[in-house]
Amino acid sequence: MKPYIVGLVNGMVAGSEGCLSKLITLVEDDSPEVPEIMKMIYPHLGRAYCVGITGAPGVGKSTLADRLTAIARGKGLSVGIVAADPSSALHGGAVLGDRIRMQQHFLDNRVFIRSMATRGSQGGLPASISNITKLLDAFGKDIIIVETVGVGQTEMGIAKVADTVVLVLSPDAGDSIQFMKAGLIEIADVIVVNKADHGYAENLVDELKAVLLFSPSNAKHHTVVLPTQAINNVGIEELYKELENRRTGVRAV
Amino acid sequence: MKKTKKPIRVLIAKPGLNGHDRGAKVLTLGLRDEGMEVIYTGIRQTPASIAKTAFQEDVDVVALSCLSGAHNYLFPKVVELLREKGMNEVLVIGGGIIPLDDVPSLKEKGIKAIFGPGSAIKDIANFIRENVKR
Numbered sequence: 026m027k028p029y030i031v032g033l034v035n036g037m038v039a040g041s042e043g044c045l046s047k048l049i050t051l052v053e054d055d056s057p058e059v060p061e062i063m064k065m066i067y068p069h070l071g072r073a074y075c076v077g078i079t080g081a082p083g084v085g086k087s088t089l090a091d092r093l094t095a096i097a098r099g100k101g102l103s104v105g106i107v108a109a110d111p112s113s114a115l116h117g118g119a120v121l122g123d124r125i126r127m128q129q130h131f132l133d134n135r136v137f138i139r140s141m142a143t144r145g146s147q148g149g150l151p152a153s154i155s156n157i158t159k160l161l162d163a164f165g166k167d168i169i170i171v172e173t174v175g176v177g178q179t180e181m182g183i184a185k186v187a188d189t190v191v192l193v194l195s196p197d198a199g200d201s202i203q204f205m206k207a208g209l210i211e212i213a214d215v216i217v218v219n220k221a222d223h224g225y226a227e228n229l230v231d232e233l234k235a236v237l238l239f240s241p242s243n244a245k246h247h248t249v250v251l252p253t254q255a256i257n258n259v260g261i262e263e264l265y266k267e268l269e270n271r272r273t274g275v276r277a278v
Numbered sequence: 279m280k281k282t283k284k285p286i287r288v289l290i291a292k293p294g295l296n297g298h299d300r301g302a303k304v305l306t307l308g309l310r311d312e313g314m315e316v317i318y319t320g321i322r323q324t325p326a327s328i329a330k331t332a333f334q335e336d337v338d339v340v341a342l343s344c345l346s347g348a349h350n351y352l353f354p355k356v357v358e359l360l361r362e363k364g365m366n367e368v369l370v371i372g373g374g375i376i377p378l379d380d381v382p383s384l385k386e387k388g389i390k391a392i393f394g395p396g397s398a399i400k401d402i403a404n405f406i407r408e409n410v411k412r
Contacts, residue, residue, distance in 0.1 A: 043364060046336040054284045117285055118310035124331065125320040131327040137334055142285070142315045 026065070030058050034065045037164055042137060045164050049139055052156045063156060069163035073105070074272050075171060077187025079149060079209070082175025084195045085219040087126035088255040089264075090170045094130055096265045097168050103135040105161035108172040109150050112142040119143075123172055137166065148182030149173035155186050178208040189271040191215045191264075194233075196226035204236045213248055215267055221252035221260065286410055288339040291319040291328040293356060296346035301373060301395075305341065308399035314406070325352060329359035332368060338410045342389070344374040349384065357388035367411045373397065 033051075036044030052059055076093070078086045087108060094104045108123030119142035130136040139157070146152040150173055161169045173183050183190050192213035204210050218230050233250045237243045249267060253260035290306050292299055299321050306318045317335055319328060332340050340360065342353050353372050360368055372384060373393040381392050390409060393402050 043333065046334055050336045112285075112315075113310065113313075116311055117313045119285070119315045120306055120310050121315060121317040124317060124335075128320065128327070131330055138331075140317050140335060144285075 026061060027058065030061055031065070034062060037160070038066070038069055040165070045137065045160060046139075048160055049157055052160065053141060053144075053151065053153050055153065059156065063159065066159060066163035069165075070159055071162070073158075073162040073166050073169045075158055075162075075169045075186060075188045076268055077171045077173065077183035077190045078193060079173040079176055079180070079183045079190065079213075080193030080217075081177060081195065081198070084175075084193045085253075085255045086172050086175075086193050087123040089191070089193060089217065089219065089253065089261070090123075090172050091127040091129065092255050092258060092261045093170065093265055093268070094127065094136060094168075096261060098130070098133065098136065102167035103165065104130075104137075105158075105164065105166035105169045106136070106138045106172065107141060107154065107157055107161070107169070108138070109141050109143055109154070109174045111174045112144050117144075137161065137164070143174060146182075147180070149176040149180030150182040150186070154182065158186055176209065178206065178210075180209060181212060184212040189214045189268055191217055191268075193217045193219050194229065195220050196223040196229050198229060201232040201236050204233055205239075211242065211246075214246070214271055215264065216248060216250045217260075217264060218250065218252045219255055221254050222257070226252055286314045286339065286406060287335065287337040288314050288316045288341060288406070289319065289328070289332050289335060289337040290316060290341045290343065291323050291331070291356075292321045292343050293323050293325055293328055293352040294344055294346055294348045295322060296344055296348070296374075297321050298345045299343070301345075302343040305343070305373070305399065305402065309403060309406075312399070312403040314403070325355040325359050328356050329363060329365075332360060333363045333365060337368065339369045339371065339406050342370065342372045342374075344372070344376075347375070349374065349376050350380055353384055353389050354387035361388075369406065369409050369411070371402075371405070 033044045097104050110121045112119045121140035141151050143151050306316045309316045371391045372389045376392050
């Protein structure tokens with residue numbers, strides 16, 4: 026074991042954000058030390074609740090993450106947020122713009138926000154995401170929110186990392202046929218219709234509920250549909266409550 | 279796509295009460311196209327929130343933009359807070375409306391370069407590549 030790595034891991038487990046930040050960089054950069062790091066943090070895993078937020082660009086994923094974080098903090102829980110945005114297929118660059126919606130938490134010492142680019146990985150998340158959430162778990166975060174890039178119908182990466190998957194839709198997301206199709210919709214535990222002040226929202230909520238009612242697989246999965254207005258803080262308490270219930274469910278299984 | 283393993287990470291930040299962010303946005307896109315990962319904070323940030331963001335994001339570069347005239351206070355304050363957090367290697371550069379007379383003292387206080395109006399994005403990108411320590 027390299028002393029440098031041992032120092033970082035011990036520092037992180039003891040609560041140093043600087044060590045956490047450096048370790049995330051090493052894991053994100055796929056450095057040769059990754060197996061060593063993961064082995065060292067293994068005894069500290071298994072405490073955090075990981076919520077995934079996915080959906081098309083601009084539907085309000087980051088704003089929802091921000092509002093959920095505010096509720097969690099109100100309950101005294103610490104929060105880690107990993108927010109992904111796409112890397113360019115042309116030159117590898119990226120604009121990471123999710124953090125901008127989370128400014129109320131910038132100076133909160135119990136909220137850690139990290140922006141990540143996908144770096145060529147498909148599925149809506151960077152390849153290193155699973156290990157990064159483990160770092161936040163080992164650091165001691167109570168809740169980890171993973172926000173995917175803006176996705177469409179097939180990006181399933183979130184199902185592998187999150188305990189509970191929230192799919193966010195905007196009110197003009199389509200009619201019932203869209204939601205009968207296979208894909209992303211099948212892995213959602215909670216479907217949020219955000220921007221619910223929009224005239225189409227009520228109709229979409231009804232259509233989604235109808236499709237879920239028809240779906241044989243949903244008899245086991247119990248996906249729920251919730252309307253929210255993230256920027257107005259409407260429906261967020263209900264969403265948070267549902268996520269809490271799901272956590273109990275996850276543990277009971 | 280070509281797998282770029284370790285892109286340079288840049289934080290573009292606007293400290294202070296100044297809402298003119300065209301330059302910051304142009305640079306965000308320009309550095310993105312130069313293959314860098316660019317985090318943009320949005321307008322009206324405090325030095326404390328900028329330093330905290332740089333720390334959590336473990337960026338290689340902090341690029342500060344200010345057009346309101348408060349650069350002589352805000353830029354060195356960000357550098358001071360970064361150093362307090364142990365970020366001694368991070369490259370800090372500045373831009374906006376900065377009188378030439380102010381540049382030497384800003385450089386003395388740890389802002390490695392000032393890129394004013396008319397600066398070419400290529401030049402800024404090259405300066406970053408040459409001066410980033412990683």
